[in-house]
Amino acid sequence: MTLLQWGILGTGNIAGQFAAGIRTARRGALAAVASRSEDSARTFSQKHHIATAHSSYETILRDERVQAIYLSLPNSMHHEWTIKCLRAGKHVLCEKPFARDVAESEEMFDVAKREGRVLMEAFMYRSHPQTLGVLDAIRRGEIGQVKLMKLSFCYRTNKIDGNVRFSHALAGGALMDVGCYCINLARAVANAEPSHVNAHAVMHESGVDEQLTASLEFPDGILATMACGMRVQADNTAQICGTEGYIEIPWPWKPPAGKAGFTIARSIPPRQDNPNIPAPPPRQWFSTEADRDLYAMEADEFAECVLDDKPPRIPREDTLGNMHVLDQMREQIGLKW
Ligand SMILES: NC(=O)c1ccc[n+]([C@@H]2O[C@H](COP(=O)([O-])OP(=O)(O)OC[C@H]3O[C@@H](n4cnc5c(N)ncnc54)[C@H](OP(=O)(O)O)[C@@H]3O)[C@@H](O)[C@H]2O)c1
Incomplete structure (x- = not known):
């Protein structure tokens, strides 16, 4: 080959x-x-x-x-x-x-x-079976109509000097570094562009955002909240809530080998007044193990575009949509290049 x-x-x-x-x-x-x-x-x-x-x-x-x-x-x-x-x-x-x-x-x-x-x-996370599995479950209607999302991607670093992420000249900052993932997943789940975004940030003395929270409003009544930061710890999970249940992704951004997967939970208890109605399974784990490294899957999909003329997993409009939201949020927090 x-x-x-x-x-x-x-x-x-x-x-x-x-x-x-x-x-x-x-x-x-x-x-x-x-x-x-x-x-x-x-x-x-x-x-x-x-x-x-x-x-x-x-x-x-x-x-x-x-x-x-x-x-x-x-x-x-x-x-x-x-x-x-x-x-x-x-x-x-x-x-x-x-x-x-x-x-x-x-x-x-x-x-x-x-x-x-x-x-x-x-x-790269878009090429992983975990992300594909989540999007597929949503499209199949497993959690009904999507209503809410809660996404976080934070890390805590003490290395500031020489760290590209704390450099304004190199276009760093939490939003650009990790917030872009939250925006990307929210847009992929909603399968739409947000009509409104609203961002707030704490700026670092280097001139980039150290941490940021934002809300995104999508068509069809879908709301997402996101948090990203470079000097704070968080659970770094994604929760996607619908009318019939909710999805929890414990490691949404970098699915780990051996542990990739997500939960579909249905938290509404069975009717209390009719003991004959069996309770639906409240939580179900969907394992989505990959057969290759995450970056290998990404590289292989890219190779298929070059060698087999397949369309890219992330086409131009998708990237431009993400960049547009990043631009809007940067303007709201006063981060200019
Ligand atoms: N998809 C992912 O999983 C993922 C994860 C982390 C980062 N990223 C992205 O990858 C890019 C690089 O991130 P990184 O974590 O690899 O950063 P990094 O460790 O700082 O590496 C950046 C590299 O860029 C080169 N470079 C050229 N000019 C530079 C300059 N003025 N200052 C510093 N480095 C310079 C250096 O390579 P040479 O010295 O060899 O020229 C350096 O090793 C960013 O865009 C980041 O958002 C993606």
Whole structure:
């Protein structure tokens, strides 16, 4: 079977996870990595058994073996380097959040179209059977009509200096880093764009939002609340409530191997005045184990777009919809680039 030959741009945290994960991919192989530093490129290539290490981002663009780039640079660099990669003839899987704003995102997709290349935002959790299972259960009407969602994605870090997430220049902040997941899932569940959003944030002295809460109002009477933060602990779950029950996802954003799944709960007790009506099972666990690493599934879906001409899991309109909400929320909290 033909394998898509990948090059990785950047040697940071997520680049390492992608490189480790893609080892279990069925449709892709790692051909090269590029770093600003020769040392980092070499160390990374040795650790992940990658044949070619480039000591600049420019040189990987001229590497003819590389067909697709996994772009794992800081948020502010996505626009510039995605466009450079596309113009060099590479397909691009670009990390979330796709760009700084809608205008940058549209330009990136326009270039991809002109160059005839595949371009997709890397929301890896969307490729996992857990997310697909949840969306399928909702579409089947398992919880009736969706009414409410409660989503959180927070972490606590004490590393501020040198952390891309606390850099205004690199377009960091909790909303861009992890809030974008909550927005993405809420929109996917509602299968619509929000008509109103309302965000509040606590800003860090670095100029980016340290924590944020927001509400989103969708058509058909669906409301979502979300919370994200970089110096706070939270349960990091997703709850999707409908007229007939509710779904709880314990690990919505990065389904763990061996534990992926979700619960459908029906909390209304049986009628008290008729003992003959059997109680429905109050909680049911749906296991959604994957047969590959999360990043391998994402890479394989991307490879199918390039090699088999399949439509991307996250098409242009989906990414632009997410970016539009991010833009609106940033405006409300006064976060400008
Ligand atoms: N989908 C996911 O699961 C997931 C998880 C985490 C992060 N992300 C996304 O991936 C991107 C990178 O996040 P990360 O956690 O990997 O960040 P990171 O560990 O800080 O790595 C970023 C890499 O970008 C390169 N870089 C270029 N210019 C830089 C600059 N001025 N400052 C810092 N680094 C610079 C560096 O690679 P070289 O030194 O090798 O050039 C660095 O290692 C972000 O867009 C983030 O939102 C996605």
